[in-house]
Amino acid sequence: METIEKFRLDTRDWLIANCPESQRQPIIKDQQIWGGRRRSFYCEDAKLWFERMRDRGWTAPSWPTQYGGGGMSSEQAKILDQEMKALGCRPALYDIGLWMFGPALLEYGTEEQKQEHIPKIVRGEIRWAQGYSEPSAGSDLASLKTRAEDKGDHFLVNGTKMWTTQGDKSDWIFCLVRTDNDAPKQQGISFLLIDMATEGVLARPMELINGDLEFCQTFFDDVKVPKNNLVGKLNEGWSVAKALLKYERNMMSIMSSIVEKEEGDIVAIAKHYVGLDSSGKLANNSLRSQLTEHLMRAQGDALNALRLYQQHKSGVVDGGLGLTLKYLSTSEQQHKDELLLAIMGNRGLSWHDPIFSKSEKKTVKNWAYNKAHTIAGGTSEIQLNIIAKKALQLPS
Amino acid sequence: METIEKFRLDTRDWLIANCPESQRQPIIKDQQIWGGRRRSFYCEDAKLWFERMRDRGWTAPSWPTQYGGGGMSSEQAKILDQEMKALGCRPALYDIGLWMFGPALLEYGTEEQKQEHIPKIVRGEIRWAQGYSEPSAGSDLASLKTRAEDKGDHFLVNGTKMWTTQGDKSDWIFCLVRTDNDAPKQQGISFLLIDMATEGVLARPMELINGDLEFCQTFFDDVKVPKNNLVGKLNEGWSVAKALLKYERNMMSIMSSIVEKEEGDIVAIAKHYVGLDSSGKLANNSLRSQLTEHLMRAQGDALNALRLYQQHKSGVVDGGLGLTLKYLSTSEQQHKDELLLAIMGNRGLSWHDPIFSKSEKKTVKNWAYNKAHTIAGGTSEIQLNIIAKKALQLPS
Amino acid sequence: MSMVLNEEQRLLQDTIDDFLSSNAPIEQLRHLRDSHDEKGYSIDLWQQLTDLGIPSILMPEEFGGFGFGFKGLGAVMQQMGRNLTASPLFSTVVLGASTIELGGTESQQKALLPSISAGQLTLALAVDETHHHQPLNSATSLLDQDGQLIITGKKVFVLDGHSADKLVVVARSSGNTGDPEGLSLVLVDSDAAGVQIDRTKYMDGRNAANIIFNNVLVSHDQVIGDLGKARTILQKVLDRGVIAMSAEMLGGCQEVFDRTLQYLCDREQFGVKIGTFQALQHRAALMFCQIERSKSAVLSALASIDENSSDSSLQASLAKTLINDCYQHVSNEAIQMHGGMGITDELDIGLFLKRARVSMQILGDSDFHKNRYAELNGY
């Protein structure tokens, strides 16, 4: 106990001494440091902070030191996280490899693969992307068609991946590819690592309905991939992918905690755009009522999440509750977005022109972007199917 | 044209001379005259009016005179209807036989069957019930199990029918029965007429959730039915039933036009129970908003019906519109009922005790009864299936 | 707010579950309804529940309470909701005893709480004067004439007011209709001179009463708390009532949902179980999501009473609104999914439908609570 307390104090001292003041401000999106070959730093402080953290392996605090990690116990890593949050230190490095692929590779990779890839992730030298979805494989992921043919000394990969987050800024991609066309569809899939600098790989940004370009379509045209880039066994990539899922969920929660929340308090927004009447009520009764309904549902959702947390703590978990959370929260976010537009009227119809404030533009862009919430990560329809089957035991 | 005008004037004169004043008041449910062996008249005037109409065959104005009908052309029958409505004459006789079974028997029955049954319908001597649904055959009517075994000189009927309207007050019942267990399910069904006075028939009223007893469960226990009571060919009852459907729709519209509408104008009701504020708005803003939404949807539904009518008149009918009407109107009625309860608060929670007004009790009873609207006559789910397939051509 | 039950509360829940399903199944409600029972609840059952200590569930230990807390009460109310149990628990204990416990003098508490614990005294709270719940709109007057208090006015839809031994009357000694100040809580014997009680049967088999107070004389020691200063106590009592009723509704809602799921698994049409139809599966899943959300709100509100939280009013309005809307939706869907059988009295589904509508009105419909929630949030 004493050593843990000492660890906490030492950590705190080091952070205070080493984290520049500018790196202790709330993070904004443009200032996130993502790794990779095209890595850049918007200022000296960010670079300094990144390098100091990297050199201790604290970009990946709980990974083994032999691969460049911090070598901490999970308790220690938690303390580092708490201390960083308490001091307001920004994360030193953002990367899908750090959150999702790295942990899976530590579990499933060969020693050779770990030695090649893990240190580069810790040191922010390689930026990773995920290659799962395809144009014709959305909810039905296992129907993917990108194929890797065994050519003796290498695989020859052909196909198209969708929704490669920042694919044009990434260096390597971990992919699900079909290696057996005749097997039942989940069984002919392998998990393959591909250097995106290889000839025949092209990542083209797709414009979203809100003008953003963060996702790419990634084309593979006769791409030669060394055979030792296979993770796990041939045709058993589906189980690697399933195992990786748990890290994906962690990542989702990290991502949502670092997302900028610019919209602010919706009650304050409503008062600003709609005004109060002489009795202190929101001047538009219908919006007042819609606002209340939203707040109540959102509060109910927050209590749902809290209850699940309490259940886990108490060890008595009832099966169904957890399954409702994604459906409820993503639907409610969309209700909220539509309500924000209604509240803002004509001021909620654009992300162009200086006539609109920064937060107005952001709100409208988010409204459009958040339409993806009920689609990505398992559509609402899939969620309802799962609830019907797993929680309600309805027949199929 | 002249003779038609003359017919109108003669008809009008006759009605004025023969319809007692008391029979020219808006009908209320308890004063409807239903025929049958247990026929009764609540007053002398009603009896007189019934007998005068019956003796001219005007209870069934367009049926052939040889079976006791009025022998009118459809144009003449329409004029009689118009004149009766103009003068406010009550219908002289209510009967499912008159509206639905009779027309079908005239089309599909043998001469012998017509001669036996039609005059008794016209004269209100026999009251008919419908025996289609069964406990396990609801939306899936063709899965009915009541069976009629061929015993040489008669059928032996066993099974249970549901939703026999006023079955305990009816004399004969037209039934769908299974006569071939091995055929595909719609093909082993026959259309059979059964005298409910036969040994082994028992009609037991089922209480509804609003306390009403209008529907019966009808049990058939080794009931012997003469073979000439079969309408149409053996195992071809499904086509008779389908043909009868069109008359059922007519009946539904007759029924809905003679139903008592006691709830009155919902705007007036809202003003009464909720009151107006100083600016003349309904004092409860949320109810005001819900009321508006209901009125708008209801007005949209009314316009839908009008548009369909105009399409039929113009000869350019677009397929889908008509399919939406039942779903929309029955759902909206239920929205309205729930809104009425919300408006009435604690006064909308009972049909007991003199503390509640007649219209309050009626409103609450209707609220409960109208839950059947989205179930009877093709559930809402079936309606949506039909729209998806017929109007939207979605694949199956 | 801890929404998880502790060991004792879980045990209580199981005990009540077993007890009610064997001693007070829905058949009992049907019997009370069809026999036009005078009280509208089974005296035997109330005595058995008393033997189990249920009326003391909220009371301090000095008055025989067990310390199960409000979450314990919530567990009991949920089971009563599942079994559609009619009993004086809500009116007598949640509303009545709470008033005395929170606002009564020591002598009032000693005089009344033990009789309640013993199942020998029933109470009813007479608050509303119109068909919509508006507690501050009380106009029933409380006049002080030379030390003698006189109540005049009319209360409507007083839950269990037809059978209660004593009434807790909200009356106004100053201020105008709508003022939060100037209200008092007064204990009046049901058979006192000038009290006229007309029973009102609801469609769910439960009962209320319209009550006229015609110059009813009461003494100062019948007043609970300070004269004209009932605001805070009344608010707390009503919040307790709202939350306890929400718990009952949650139980009813879950039960009618469970029965519907069972029906979807049993009923065949077109050669398959109707539970295989994806459209029905999704609607069932949507109901489940809504129920879970309402459940969290109800459990949190129950905990807020135990934890003496400052936002109990907010939580009460949240819980009641969510469960009102949820029970309404689920009971309608239950009827629809049961098809024709759902609208017959042979199944119990309609009983839940009717109980849903009655309980939606008790101590405030969704409009009332949404409005209050907005006001408490300052907009």
Place this chain on the structure above:
Amino acid sequence: MSMVLNEEQRLLQDTIDDFLSSNAPIEQLRHLRDSHDEKGYSIDLWQQLTDLGIPSILMPEEFGGFGFGFKGLGAVMQQMGRNLTASPLFSTVVLGASTIELGGTESQQKALLPSISAGQLTLALAVDETHHHQPLNSATSLLDQDGQLIITGKKVFVLDGHSADKLVVVARSSGNTGDPEGLSLVLVDSDAAGVQIDRTKYMDGRNAANIIFNNVLVSHDQVIGDLGKARTILQKVLDRGVIAMSAEMLGGCQEVFDRTLQYLCDREQFGVKIGTFQALQHRAALMFCQIERSKSAVLSALASIDENSSDSSLQASLAKTLINDCYQHVSNEAIQMHGGMGITDELDIGLFLKRARVSMQILGDSDFHKNRYAELNGY
């Protein structure tokens, strides 16, 4: 109200359908958007539409009109909604020309209507002053100084205000904000001294402008109708606008629905067309029901203008509310049913989503129209 088109109107609809799908497909809107086109519509297209006589569609025959009536216009608007066609039709003809036709003197009509018919004059209606439509809240002042009129104030979100040749300005010569009386309609040249126009690009590629009037001098013959008495004309013009916009929205809503149905028939997942999933089938059927209901309201409202019905305002509010809510719902469902592809700009679905939101605000959102409907119904 006859909701069925006559022979001529049907022919017009078919003609416009053919014309727009070949001359103004959605590609054109993309091009205007991505090239940041100065006008925000294609001048060529407007000239071609002029050649077809579209700007004269509502005009009396003496000014080159064809007598297709408002139902004819509605048919055109629907097709424009289907093709997301940007054009001056709405601002210049439905709002602008209507104002002159309904309220202008003979000399104003002769001076202006022929140029509109010839496609040589564009107009915009400057009415709103805040981000929510509230036409009576105009505070922009119209002062009479010794026979010289002066406009001072600010208008916001003036549709097509960035490109119009002349503005029809709603200004107040008496009364306070909110008064229905005291408003005037004044024609102002866009390049008049003191007029400052700031273009506003909406997310759907269309445009509006914030406009400041800084002591703008106008003469009496620029006033349309009587000074201070614009109420009736303004109301009629706005009702026409509301109904015409509803027709455009109906077209857009039908188009995005049709595309979604097609996708349900084409897209395969889990080895079957996703249109076979009953949950999606029912949601599609629900949308169809809602669209048909909205369509009836829109068609009836269009007819009410042709039939000079006294309840056009009521019908306008009904139509706009139903189609607002319908287009919102259907465009959201369209995105959801298209899955990931729906949120990319590669498909057109998102363009309908954005057009839906912009048009929902034009001349009043659902709250505005529900409130008006209630007021017109006296509660």
